[in-house]
Each structure stands twice: as structure tokens, then as C-alpha cells.
Amino acid sequence: MRLPATMWRLAANLAAPLLPWHLSRRVGRGKEIGARLHERRGLGTTRPPGRLLWLHAASVGEARSVLPVIEALAAADSALHLLITTGTVTGAETLMRHLPPDLARPDAPRVIHRFLPLDVPRWVGRFLDGWRPDAGALVESELWPNLLEAARQRGLPMALVNARISPRSFARWRRFPATARDILGGFRLVLARTEEDRSRLQALGAVAALSWGDLKAAAPPLPVDQAALDRLRRLLGDRPVFLAASTHPGEEALVLEAHARLALARPDLLTVLVPRHPERGASVADLAARQGLAVARRSDGGAPGAQVAVYVADTLGELGLFYRLASVALVGGSLVPHGGQNPLEAARLGCPILLGPHTANFTEPVARLLQAGGALRVRADAGALAEQVAAVLSDHGRTRAMVAEAALVAEGQAGLPGQVAAALLELMPPAR
Known part of the structure; x- marks a missing residue:
């Protein structure tokens, strides 16, 4: 093993006695499930008979993107069993719910x-x-050195699917070129989500990397509880709804200031805040309340009644509900240097899209949306945000055009999950 990998292996072994304590602390914060901590130590294996394919999807976004691949794999081989691992509780809940x-x-x-x-x-x-x-x-960028070395020692065929590597990560890996070659060269199949990702991965050692497209661009529309959608539509009536979806710290303050400006001309405006991490719901609601805004939290059973100005939707798996209700949506993670969340989720559900300046996580779909007129860029400034929201709300012809163009962009690559599934099945040894 190269020196950086050897040092990582040594550090992991030294840290191992402390990790159960670390995991127990995470249980208290809702980041782990107490009854399943043994799985984090590799215990609890109950292998089914027959062929078994293992897929790892770290969290919510990866789990959503790989769901169509799972369905395609199951349809292609009726005897195949699938072991799906996640690194987060929210990823597990998303997977099993859908x-x-x-x-x-x-x-x-x-x-x-x-x-x-x-x-x-x-x-x-x-x-x-x-x-x-x-x-x-492995889906996207989960490159765990000890896990991959263990797979190599056992001769396990491995793929890296929907692979991505940011410019910052690329620069870091380039400092350890031999280690990067060892890790990436161990994959028999590397499918990058974009040409830029493919080029970076190839430069680091994934010499046969391919780019077939982004699984997140091929995902089905986010699901919805139809009864909940009908209830909220009746409650809201004709109220305009400004949605800030999957927000990160620092974004809510800008959205709330924009709401205050918008409410001067549109006192019936409802602003819906969906924090990326639902456990932040209380702090987000408190921020709104401190600004004198009437606020309700969905996790507390609150509803966006006529007197409520800000609705904090701090629940898991309901973004599809609020995209369907929104008159205009800011896709979160883009007003702060996070890199942005997936704008195609909004595009599939007929929601006019606003994007902040930080969208490096979805460079290609963002470029297509902006070029087609299916989304609008906005500065990380409350005044600019309020101005763009007001423009969309007041120009229905423009709104319809944005929705139509965004839908065309989101339609692409519908056959990608089946293509990826077929490639994964080719990695499997022949059935005996």
C-alpha cells in the first residue's frame, strides 16, 4: 500500500476503540439507529442464497438516483438479490420508503x-x-481506502457509478498520484456523470472511465402523498407560494429578508422553507419568529393557515409535495458555497426555478437549464432574490415558458438506468 493509504489504515485501527463511543453519540443526535450500530462494525450478515450484487449509496441523493437502477436490475434478473448499503439514516429511510x-x-x-x-x-x-x-x-464519490483494498484482496469486481469529483477534490488527489491510481485503477467499471468528471477521473488513474450521463437526470419525479397534496391545495387556495428547497445554513436569513420585501406588495405570500437537514427545523422557525413573522412547523403538526407567513417543512421525503405546490422555487445550497442541490427535481414537477451562484454540484444540468431559459440565476442577495421572485410571480407567460423548457431538459436520458443495470450485471460471474 502507498504511504497515504498505509497511514489511513493505521489511523483507522488506532481510532477503532473510540468509534463505538462516537457512534453512540450520533444515536442521540438522530444520526444513527441504536439497534443497528452493530452493522457499522460489519456485523449482522445474513446472506441469501444465489447471486448477490452489492450497491452503496451514501445518502438521500444517491439513494434516489439509484432506485431506477435497482428496479432495472430486479427486472433483468428475477433470481438476483441486492444488498444496498447507505451511510446515513436519511438515505436508508429514502430507499426503503420508495x-x-x-x-x-x-x-x-x-x-x-x-x-x-x-x-x-x-x-x-x-x-x-x-x-x-x-x-x-459504489455510487458517486465514496472512495474508502480500506474498503476498496479489502475488495481488491478478495478479487471482488467493483464499479464506480455516477462518479463525480469536484475541482477541489481533484486538486487534493493530484497531490498523491500513485495512491489515486491504486484506488481508481482497482475499479473494473467507472461511469462518470459528466465529461468533466470523466476527464478528471481518467487523469487520476481511471483510464477506461466512460461518461454515459447523470443518473440524477434520469430519475423519476419525486413522489407525493396525494391526500396531503389535496389538503394543502384546498387550504392555500390562490395564495402565491415561494419555496426555498433543501436550504443550508445562511440561506434561510436571505430568504426571510426577501419574504419581508415581497410581502409589502403581496401580503398573502406564503414562504415555505424546507431545510436540507430536517433536524434544523426548530432553529429555522426560531429565526423566522425573531423577525416577527408568523411561522408554523410541519413536524409539529402546524399548517399554513391564512395568518401564517412562513411554513417550515422540516419533515423527510416531502419535497415532491412542496415542489407541486410552489409558484416559484429557489433550489437550495446555491446561495452559499455548497454547490447546489438537484434542480431537475423541480424541473420535473413544473416549478419555475431560481438558482444562486453556487451550482458546481450540477454544472451540466444547470448550464442546460439556463441556456434553454428553464431557470434563472440570482445573486446571493435578499434584494436580488426578492426582485426575481416578484418577476416570476407577476409574469405568467414567462412562467409557463420556463416550466416548458425545464421539462424538456429534464426528459433526457430516460434509458440510462437500464444501461447502467446491464453494465453491472456484466460484472457478475456467470450463474452456476
Whole structure:
């Protein structure tokens, strides 16, 4: 092993005695499930008979993007079992909530979920030896050195799917070129989400990297509870709704200031804040209340009644509901240097889109949306944000044109999940 990988392996082994304490603390913050902490140490393996493909999707975005691939894999091979790991509780909840019922039947599940063990050599070795997958695939950028070394030692065919690497990560990896070649060269299949990602990955050692497209551009529309949608539509009536979706710290203050400016001309405006991490709901609601705004929280059972100016939707898995209700939406993570969330989720649901200046996480779809007129760029400034929201709300012809163009951009690559599934099945050894 190269020096950086050796140092990582040593550090993981030294830290291992302290990690159970760290995991216990995370339980208290809702970041882990107490009854399943053993999975983080590679325990709890119950391998089903027959062929088993392992997919790892770190969190919510990766889990959503890989769901169509899971369905395509199950349809292509009726005897195949799928082990899906996530690194977060929210990723696990997203996955299990949206899996087709026939794949997650309690009596005979074809899809099994476990939490990925932490990157301690003996824990990841125990995980792989217990499950004995026939092939594995990591989604996006989960490059854990000890896990990948354990897979290499066992001769496990591995793929990196929807692979991405930011300019900052690329610069860091270039400082350790031999280590990067060792890690990326161990993948038998690398499918980059964009040409820029493919070029960077190839320069680091993924010599056969391909770019077929972004799975997030091929995802189905976000789901919705139709009864909840009908209730809120009746309650809201004709009220204009300004949605700030998947917001990060620092963005809510700008949105609330923009709301105050907009409300001077539109006193009936409802602003809906959906924090990216629902556990921030209380602090977001408190921020609104301190500004004298009438606020309700969805997690507390609150509703956006006529007197409510700001609705904090601090629940999990309901973004599809609020995109369908919104008159205009700011896609969060873009007013602060986070890189932005997925704008195609809004595009699929007929919602006019505003984007801040920080959209590096979705460079290609953002470029297509802006070029087509399906989204508008806005500065990270409350006055500029209020001005753009007001312009969209007042020009219905422009709004319809934005929605139509965004929908065309979002339609692309519908066949990508099936293409990826076929490539993963080719990694599997022949059935015996």
C-alpha cells in the first residue's frame, strides 16, 4: 500500500476503540439507529442464497438516483438479490420508503438494506466475508481506502457509478498520484456523470472511465402523498407560494429578508422553507419568529393557515409535495458555497426555478437549464432574490415558458438506468 493509504489504515485501527463511543453519540443526535450500530462494525450478515450484487449509496441523493437502477436490475434478473448499503439514516429511510413493495417483502425481500461499516480494516473485511457479494458498485464519490483494498484482496469486481469529483477534490488527489491510481485503477467499471468528471477521473488513474450521463437526470419525479397534496391545495387556495428547497445554513436569513420585501406588495405570500437537514427545523422557525413573522412547523403538526407567513417543512421525503405546490422555487445550497442541490427535481414537477451562484454540484444540468431559459440565476442577495421572485410571480407567460423548457431538459436520458443495470450485471460471474 502507498504511504497515504498505509497511514489511513493505521489511523483507522488506532481510532477503532473510540468509534463505538462516537457512534453512540450520533444515536442521540438522530444520526444513527441504536439497534443497528452493530452493522457499522460489519456485523449482522445474513446472506441469501444465489447471486448477490452489492450497491452503496451514501445518502438521500444517491439513494434516489439509484432506485431506477435497482428496479432495472430486479427486472433483468428475477433470481438476483441486492444488498444496498447507505451511510446515513436519511438515505436508508429514502430507499426503503420508495422501493417497490414486491422488492422489499418482509417474508422474502429481494432488496436487503444494511448500514455501511466504518472504514476500519477488520470491520470492512468482516462485512465482505459475511455477505460475499458477487460484484459491488459504489455510487458517486465514496472512495474508502480500506474498503476498496479489502475488495481488491478478495478479487471482488467493483464499479464506480455516477462518479463525480469536484475541482477541489481533484486538486487534493493530484497531490498523491500513485495512491489515486491504486484506488481508481482497482475499479473494473467507472461511469462518470459528466465529461468533466470523466476527464478528471481518467487523469487520476481511471483510464477506461466512460461518461454515459447523470443518473440524477434520469430519475423519476419525486413522489407525493396525494391526500396531503389535496389538503394543502384546498387550504392555500390562490395564495402565491415561494419555496426555498433543501436550504443550508445562511440561506434561510436571505430568504426571510426577501419574504419581508415581497410581502409589502403581496401580503398573502406564503414562504415555505424546507431545510436540507430536517433536524434544523426548530432553529429555522426560531429565526423566522425573531423577525416577527408568523411561522408554523410541519413536524409539529402546524399548517399554513391564512395568518401564517412562513411554513417550515422540516419533515423527510416531502419535497415532491412542496415542489407541486410552489409558484416559484429557489433550489437550495446555491446561495452559499455548497454547490447546489438537484434542480431537475423541480424541473420535473413544473416549478419555475431560481438558482444562486453556487451550482458546481450540477454544472451540466444547470448550464442546460439556463441556456434553454428553464431557470434563472440570482445573486446571493435578499434584494436580488426578492426582485426575481416578484418577476416570476407577476409574469405568467414567462412562467409557463420556463416550466416548458425545464421539462424538456429534464426528459433526457430516460434509458440510462437500464444501461447502467446491464453494465453491472456484466460484472457478475456467470450463474452456476
